[in-house]
Amino acid sequence: xxxxxxxxxxxxxxLSRLAESRNALGFGFMLPSAILLLVFLTYPxxxxxxxxxxxxxIGRPGIFIGLENYEYLWDxxxxxxxxxxxxxxxxxxxxxxxxxxxxxALLLNENLPFKSFFRAVVLLPWVxxxxxxxxxxxxxxxxxxxVLSWALQQMGLIDHRINFLGDPTNxxxxxxxxxxxxxIPFVAITLLAGLQTIPQSLYEAGTLDGASRWQLFRYVTxxxxxxxxxITMTFSVLFTFTDFQLIYVLTRGGPVNATHLMATLSFQxxxxxxxxxxxxxxxxAMIPFLLAAILFSYxxxxxxxxxxGGGD
Amino acid sequence: xxxxxxGTTRADDGGMGYLQSVPRRVVTVYLPLLVFVFVLLFPFYWxxxxxxxxxxxxxxxDRFNPLWVxxxxxxxxxxxxxxxxxxxxxxNTVIISTAAxxxxxxxxxxxxxxxxxxxxxxxRQVGLAVFLAYLVPPSILFIPLSLMVFKLGLYDTPFALxxxxxxxxxxxCTWLLMGYFRSIPFELEECALIDGASRWQILVKIVxxxxxxxxxxxxxxxxxxxxxxxxxxxxxIQSSENKTVPVGVLTELVxxxxxxxxxxxxxxxxxxxxxxxxxxxFVEHYVSSMTGAVKE
Numbered sequence: 194x195x196x197x198x199x200x201x202x203x204x205x206x207x208l209s210r211l212a213e214s215r216n217a218l219g220f221g222f223m224l225p226s227a228i229l230l231l232v233f234l235t236y237p238x239x240x241x242x243x244x245x246x247x248x249x250x251i252g253r254p255g256i257f258i259g260l261e262n263y264e265y266l267w268d269x270x271x272x273x274x275x276x277x278x279x280x281x282x283x284x285x286x287x288x289x290x291x292x293x294x295x296x297x298a299l300l301l302n303e304n305l306p307f308k309s310f311f312r313a314v315v316l317l318p319w320v321x322x323x324x325x326x327x328x329x330x331x332x333x334x335x336x337x338x339x340v341l342s343w344a345l346q347q348m349g350l351i352d353h354r355i356n357f358l359g360d361p362t363n364x365x366x367x368x369x370x371x372x373x374x375x376x377i378p379f380v381a382i383t384l385l386a387g388l389q390t391i392p393q394s395l396y397e398a399g400t401l402d403g404a405s406r407w408q409l410f411r412y413v414t415x416x417x418x419x420x421x422x423x424i425t426m427t428f429s430v431l432f433t434f435t436d437f438q439l440i441y442v443l444t445r446g447g448p449v450n451a452t453h454l455m456a457t458l459s460f461q462x463x464x465x466x467x468x469x470x471x472x473x474x475x476x477x478a479m480i481p482f483l484l485a486a487i488l489f490s491y492x493x494x495x496x497x498x499x500x501x502g503g504g505d
Numbered sequence: 506x507x508x509x510x511x512g513t514t515r516a517d518d519g520g521m522g523y524l525q526s527v528p529r530r531v532v533t534v535y536l537p538l539l540v541f542v543f544v545l546l547f548p549f550y551w552x553x554x555x556x557x558x559x560x561x562x563x564x565x566x567d568r569f570n571p572l573w574v575x576x577x578x579x580x581x582x583x584x585x586x587x588x589x590x591x592x593x594x595x596x597n598t599v600i601i602s603t604a605a606x607x608x609x610x611x612x613x614x615x616x617x618x619x620x621x622x623x624x625x626x627x628x629r630q631v632g633l634a635v636f637l638a639y640l641v642p643p644s645i646l647f648i649p650l651s652l653m654v655f656k657l658g659l660y661d662t663p664f665a666l667x668x669x670x671x672x673x674x675x676x677x678c679t680w681l682l683m684g685y686f687r688s689i690p691f692e693l694e695e696c697a698l699i700d701g702a703s704r705w706q707i708l709v710k711i712v713x714x715x716x717x718x719x720x721x722x723x724x725x726x727x728x729x730x731x732x733x734x735x736x737x738x739x740x741x742i743q744s745s746e747n748k749t750v751p752v753g754v755l756t757e758l759v760x761x762x763x764x765x766x767x768x769x770x771x772x773x774x775x776x777x778x779x780x781x782x783x784x785x786x787f788v789e790h791y792v793s794s795m796t797g798a799v800k801e
Contacts, residue, residue, distance in 0.1 A: 218619070218623055219619040219623040222618060222619035222623065223616055223619050225612035226615070226616040226679060229672070230635075230672065233650065233653075236653070237646050240649035240653070241646065241649040244648065244649055293541075300538045301538075305534070314546065315541070317781065321549075321781065322732060322751050323751075324751035325750075325777050326773070326777075329773055332769070333548060340551060377545070431640060435644040435645070437735070441739075459644065460647070460736070469651075469652065476644065476646075477645070479644070480645065
């Protein structure tokens with residue numbers, strides 16, 4: 194829309210002409226963010242890729258060593274384990290978050306008393322700092338005094354305490370559960386917003402045509418919700434894939450690296466171990482996965498939108 | 506279909522709810538909802554109850570029911586506030602979050618206005634770039650950033666965080682404010698232009714006053730995000746007195762083998778309170794802008 198280029202009566206002063214020129218003004222207005230982002234985001238991104246090709250350590254600038262870091266990682270079973278863990282963590286947590294979040298959104302979309310109270314309460318896990326809620330989970334998962342074990346024992350479901358974080362399988366399940374707990378609110382609230390844009394009349398029409406509740410959900414709700422699902426899940430997958438805090442608090446990657454994600458491995462090698470180059474290489478190795486996840490969820494879900502004739 | 510003033514579409518009261526019997530509704534709606542609320546809130550309850558529980562009750566499940574506290578105590582909180590650096594971490598976090606929020610809001614307002622309303626050539630591409638910048642996760646950037654922070658001499662100072670937090674705050678706030686500015690009618694600006702207002706005057710006197718709700722929610726989001734940030738704070742800060750709450754609680758309160766669960770939980774609870782209070786005041790802003798930002 195070029196309506197806003199109201200031709201001002203030309204005053205010759207350079208300053209005032211600059212102040213009215215959209216491009217000059219746009220440039221000036223963009224300057225603060227552009228400087229911040231170029232210096233602290235674009236440059237480090239490039240620097241990270243470069244570091245991946247060097248043998249830099251903390252306190253020692255590296256020299257170019259080509260693909261050596263990547264060759265080393267290629268033969269490193271811990272790295273591949275972390276890749277596997279990250280994919281497992283992302284896929285299972287995202288699926289659970291999506292299903293439970295959608296369910297919660299559908300529940301909240303019903304006519305409820307205290308609707309806004311429920312909505313406010315449900316968002317809490319998302320608002321509270323992850324590290325702090327993860328510490329609460331750490332205590333809940335305590336090997337000796339876990340309240341979960343206690344409750345299950347009281348109910349007579351198990352006869353000895355569960356070793357939540359000490360056993361590889363349990364540890365994986367536990368961190369995924371904690372991540373799902375934290376992620377549900379975001380998915381639920383955004384999907385709820387999507388649900389509220391669906392006109393009630395479509396449901397009424399469907400009911401008149403004899404659709405069951407499942408059919409209403411499958412043929413009215415789901416197709417209309419797809420665009421929002423695509424965006425919400427893209428974000429969810431992205432943040433789950435690059436998760437660091439939860440693992441760092443709960444297990445630090447243990448037991449025997451069973452919960453090491455690429456981000457935590459990168460931190461362990463790059464910062465704790467001082468091998469900046471190798472850590473950067475692991476971080477760079479996340480990028481293709483991220484791009485794939487973004488493209489997959491974006492295009493995979495976006496296509497249906499125009500299939501049903503909703504414009505692009 | 507009634508469109509309420511908050512812009513959300515609501516089913517006219519009742520909707521097709523009358524088709525459902527009450528017992529069925531209890532099973533399909535209320536029961537699952539209660540389970541959800543219970544699961545989502547239980548960790549907070551557990552945090553609170555642990556924070557005021559004497560150590561003896563905490564480790565003896567045979568004599569004391571863990572879900573309740575018989576003799577509540579403030580010992581853990583007293584220990585936290587008077588014998589650790591916790592108050593200092595709180596202060597650091599407040600200062601860093603506030604500074605990062607102010608910087609980010611300042612930069613984002615101009616950027617969002619330029620992209621959304623000035624429509625300079627290439628503004629669409631710049632808008633897309635801002636969106637992509639939001640997708641770059643901190644876990645990829647922290648290693649090169651730590652190198653930069655070190656070279657700039659910012660290591661172990663609050664400035665390391667104040668300057669790096671905007672990398673995720675600016676894209677987010679810009680994106681949110683772009684959506685907000687889009688909802689302000691063009692006509693208002695056109696009128697002002699005809700009346701001879703400069704772009705600067707339009708921004709300051711017309712657009713900004715109209716977008717106060719948007720600014721508030723962007724500010725809350727930015728503050729919450731910087732309050733919750735962990736990986737940069739963990740990497741760039743070393744000395745105890747410069748740490749932020751999440752890092753301090755995790756690295757300083759957890760000592761080798763004795764876990765002070767009481768004070769850990771108290772620390773987690775008190776560290777969560779400011780964002781929860783802030784959030785509870787503005788929850789409607791929060792929800793609507795969060796969903797608005799995603800709806801784009």
